[in-house]
Amino acid sequence: MSDLPRKAVTRTAKLAALPLGIAGRATWGFGKRIVGESAELVGRELQQRTAEQLFKVLGELKGGAMKFGQALSVFESALPEEVAGPYRAALTKLQEAAPPMPTRTVHAVLEERLGEGWHELFLEFEDKPAAAASIGQVHQGVWHDGREVAVKVQYPGAGEALLSDLNQLSRFSRLLGPLIPGMDIKPLISELKDRVSEELDYGLEAQAQQAHAEEFTDDPDVVVPQVVHQSDQVLVTEWMDGIPLSEIISDGTQEQRNRAGQLLARFLFSGPARTGLLHADPHPGNFRLLPGGPEGEDDWRLGVLDFGTVDRLPGGLPATIGESLRMTLDGEAEAVYELLCAEGFVKETIELDPDAVMDYLLPIIEPAQVEEFTFTRGWMRSQAARVADPRSPAYQLGKQLNLPPSYLLIHRVTLSTIGVLCQLGATVRLREELEEWLPGFVPEDPVDGEEAVAQA
Numbered sequence: 001m002s003d004l005p006r007k008a009v010t011r012t013a014k015l016a017a018l019p020l021g022i023a024g025r026a027t028w029g030f031g032k033r034i035v036g037e038s039a040e041l042v043g044r045e046l047q048q049r050t051a052e053q054l055f056k057v058l059g060e061l062k063g064g065a066m067k068f069g070q071a072l073s074v075f076e077s078a079l080p081e082e083v084a085g086p087y088r089a090a091l092t093k094l095q096e097a098a099p100p101m102p103t104r105t106v107h108a109v110l111e112e113r114l115g116e117g118w119h120e121l122f123l124e125f126e127d128k129p130a131a132a133a134s135i136g137q138v139h140q141g142v143w144h145d146g147r148e149v150a151v152k153v154q155y156p157g158a159g160e161a162l163l164s165d166l167n168q169l170s171r172f173s174r175l176l177g178p179l180i181p182g183m184d185i186k187p188l189i190s191e192l193k194d195r196v197s198e199e200l201d202y203g204l205e206a207q208a209q210q211a212h213a214e215e216f217t218d219d220p221d222v223v224v225p226q227v228v229h230q231s232d233q234v235l236v237t238e239w240m241d242g243i244p245l246s247e248i249i250s251d252g253t254q255e256q257r258n259r260a261g262q263l264l265a266r267f268l269f270s271g272p273a274r275t276g277l278l279h280a281d282p283h284p285g286n287f288r289l290l291p292g293g294p295e296g297e298d299d300w301r302l303g304v305l306d307f308g309t310v311d312r313l314p315g316g317l318p319a320t321i322g323e324s325l326r327m328t329l330d331g332e333a334e335a336v337y338e339l340l341c342a343e344g345f346v347k348e349t350i351e352l353d354p355d356a357v358m359d360y361l362l363p364i365i366e367p368a369q370v371e372e373f374t375f376t377r378g379w380m381r382s383q384a385a386r387v388a389d390p391r392s393p394a395y396q397l398g399k400q401l402n403l404p405p406s407y408l409l410i411h412r413v414t415l416s417t418i419g420v421l422c423q424l425g426a427t428v429r430l431r432e433e434l435e436e437w438l439p440g441f442v443p444e445d446p447v448d449g450e451e452a453v454a455q456a
Helices: 005-034 039-059 063-073 081-096 103-114 158-171 173-179 185-200 202-215 245-251 254-275 319-329 333-343 354-360 362-368 377-388 393-400 405-424 430-437 448-455
Strands: 122-125 136-143 148-154 227-231 234-238 277-279 287-293 296-304 310-312
Touching (some): 158 185, 185 202, 202 227, 202 234, 202 254, 202 277, 245 254, 245 287, 254 296, 254 430, 310 405, 333 354, 354 362, 354 393, 362 430, 377 393, 377 405
Antiparallel strands (some): 122 136, 227 234, 277 310, 287 296
């Protein structure tokens, strides 16, 4: 029944060709330098050709390779423009499309998971997939009660394919690393591997999506489709139209960009506070812009899809984040440093300059310093270059900092969201969202009794 396992050899061969292609281009680059061409120009062209090959291969694959491409794509805004430009379109395509599963395979999965009479559950079912993701594809249909639905069908053998691809990519991580300045690729791949079993479990995904759907019912800003039916390898949810965020990035008006950016930031910080869950896959393919916000049809709401990867935060985002950010904005370097040490961001055997640590945190601090901040690719590239340059203090300090496991997903989701905001070029009132939703960012008012004692 599975088409993926039969293609495993082909997929592995394509992935294995990546380092060979990189090595070949390195030899070509060496030859160009021998004949006197600028090392900078040769290096730039070499990186560009490597990136084009990487994303061409990823675009032809399902499984872990596509998952890696989606995760990497949110950092596209950190790339030098001359490198990012040629394959930005390929990244967007990767987020939205993949080769479809044969119709006979889709029907076989539906029959196995929903029963021989699965057709009777639908008034209509479209065999041609409407969208594809790393572990499954989505079909449009009409449920037996008349609701338009999205039917997510998991690729047979998806788990094995994911792990196989990610294991291959992990072996090449050192060669892929230079594509994104300042980013260590290997931990990203390792984290994706850790999340595979969770994402394959549509029961967990259904629980997370329904929790969000119930919390955001009638919300003026955020829309989450209700879960209609769930079984192994099949998830049926309400259908949601709207403009994919990737289209807003490429062709949206500035008003749409700003609104999408504001709502994306709002969802990032309000979701954990309201549901105890963090949507941990913030690439543009998982968001839509829907007409009909608080100001009427000309306003917009944010539609959110795909809850296969979430971080469970029963108390919301850790108050340490808000407290350290607030103290950083107040210039309390020593207090911030002590808090980071207590949380394990600085190991006991290491001593760092508190002011240097605050400088390192600039990408998170700067947008919160002002009433509104315009996120741009240029700003993102400058921040990435600052922490990627081995000669810079930020680079040296970054190697000494530690990221506690409990903050791993929070850190990646925050950086990924900032990356998408930069792709949008959105002007966002980030501080407003922090004050509303981030625990610890606004100091708690003392209770009446404490006030009385203080005044006495």
